[in-house]
Amino acid sequence: MSLYRWLKRQRFTYSKIGRLVYMVEDHEHNLQPKIKWLKSINVHGSDLATALTRDPIVLEKTIHSLNENVELIKAAGVRSEWIGWVIRRCSKVLACNKEELQEHINFYTRLGIKDDNFGKMVYKFPACLARFSVEEMHSKVLYLKAFGLDDLALGKVIASKPQLIACSIEEDWKPLVKLFYFLGIDGYGLRKILTIQPSVFCLNIKDNIAPKVRFLRDVGVHEELIGDVLVKFPSFLSYSLDEKIRPCVMFLLEKAAVPVDKVGKVLSIQPDLLRCSISQKLDVIVRFFIFHGFKREQVGLMVTDFPMLLKYNLSSIKPKLSFALRVMKLPVEEVVKFPRIFSHSLESRIVPRYKILRKRGLNYNLRRMLACSDDEFMRSLDENGTNDVDTELEMEISVNADLSAETNIEISEQSDLESQFTARYIDDMPDLVMSGQLDVDTSEFRWDNAPNPGAYKVLNGENAVDAGVYEVFDGENLSDEYWHCEFFTDRVRK
Structure with missing residues (x-):
């Protein structure tokens, strides 16, 4: 009767107690030492009964042989603090013999999965270590290798998702x-x-x-x-x-x-785009453009033409939009026609080309100005009757002091304005809508x-x-x- 009480204190259910008593003859010298040993490697509560009844062969093995299996997987890369978790999830690690367990470890080692990577893989999916035969795992590896992966590449795949083995x-x-x-x-x-x-x-x-x-x-x-x-x-x-x-x-x-x-x-x-957070990424970009005078339909046109726009950070968009609207004096509609302006570098493409066009008194739209290579841009200048294009382009790409100062002032002023916007636009958006400063389309999309x-x-x-x-x-x-x-x-x- 004392055994029943002791097992009940270990959180064994009555059905599990009955199975254990039926399977084990020498309770005092076999069952209790095994339970104490399992608790020493952090297997507790109902997991104790599961480990012993799911694989009864554990009851027949000596504690010495069980320790050998534990030391083997620790040497392969499983951390000591993970052992209990691994046993709780896959008690077959203890049930198999040492040679069989070593064969499983060698299988993964040949795929380049060893040391800490092996330990993390076993922690993610303990069943990969002993539940499946080596022959079965080998056939699955051969099937996946047919996609064109070598052993090391496939090893990385299996280490990241060991559930593939199942x-x-x-x-x-x-x-x-x-x-x-x-x-x-x-x-x-x-x-x-x-x-x-x-x-x-x-x-x-x-x-x-x-x-x-x-x-x-x-x-x-x-x-x-x-x-x-x-x-x-x-x-x-x-x-x-x-x-x-x-x-x-x-x-x-x-x-x-x-x-x-x-x-x-x-x-x-x-x-x-489906990866992006709606509240922290997509909505922030949309609201930013609306705040700067874009209609919601215009934002939709830009996203349709250039979906990557919604993935850019505000820190990249702000200076380019500021330069286009405040320095180049472009209307919003011009930016809507060429949203890829935000994919070009402000310092190495937008500003240098704008300086060249300004000096020559030429008026290019954004697409003609930016959607071409340097050679094509220079040829277009030649066609407009410019001389010494190569020399002048090199001179103009180096920063023009006067225009650069003007640009920096404009961007600095706009950055202050946008900083104020960033701090308050989420809270103030309903007021902006009600006051008519923002154009919000609430129409249904009917057929x-x-x-x-x-x-x-x-x-x-x-x-x-x-x-x-x-x-x-x-x-x-x-x-x-x-x-x-x-x-x-x-x-x-x-």
Whole structure:
């Protein structure tokens, strides 16, 4: 009876106590020492019973042999403070013999996974150390190497996502590869997805990947570009559709005023916009432009033409916008026509070329001024009747003292203004809207406002499944009930 009480104090359930008493004859000299030893390596509570009952062979082994296994994985790179966690998650590490455990360690060592990298991998997924046979792991490695990876590259992939070892080639990987090939992703694309976002190969196709592929199609990404989007930004497939992807697309539609039929284009060009924080990144950029006199529709046009704009930091955008509006005296509309001004260096391209044009009395628009190489720019000056272009360009690229001073003063004044804006625009935005200083478009995106024709068909109930995807999923209908709605934005929001 004292044994029952003692086991109950160790948080053993009655069912586990019954199993242990049935399996172990010499409780005092076998069971209790094992439990005390497990507690010494930080295995506590219900994990004690799980470790002993899940792999009963642990009860038959001596404490000396159990210690040998622990010392072996510690020597391979698993930290002492992690041992308890590893045993709690995979007691088979203790159940297997020393030679078998060493064989598993050698398997990973041949892939370049050793020392601290090995320890971190085992901590992430302890089952990778003993739950699968070496033959099974070897077959999975050979399959992944067929994508064009060598041992070291594949070792890095497995070390970052050891759960790959638990996946099935037939049930998980082959259907996924078939779907990717259907989407136009070749061997290079598969290799890139595997190395950048290996967790994609652990995702369920039906529950995780297929809905996101359909979503890209629904928002207007052309069928032939969906594969390119996934290769450009593999992390897209690991994001939550409801918590991350849809809110970002809704922001592009409603706050950034990207036209409904252009959202697909924006995502095709810059799919990693979905990585950005809406509140800390995207909304800050949009509000900044609105504060400086841009209409929301103009911001939408700039984002459509140059989606990368939303990824720039304000510290990069501010001086270029200040120079364009205050020094070059350009209207806002000129910046809207060429948002790529923010991709060019202020010091090495924008200012030097503006100085040259100003000295010659020439008036170029931003596109003609910046969207060309130095040679093309000099030839355009030649065509306008300038002489000694090469010599003068070298002279003008060195800083002109007078204009440089004027520029610095203008930028300094504007920086002060923008610092005040940065400190208060979030709190004052409602007041600015109410006072009419900001133009906020709250209109709905109805179907009569240039809907995407393909999405229109989907939203009116037609089957969105083409024959290829239908075949991949063994004929299962991939359409879902929420494709019927009145507004396109409602579809995205759901």
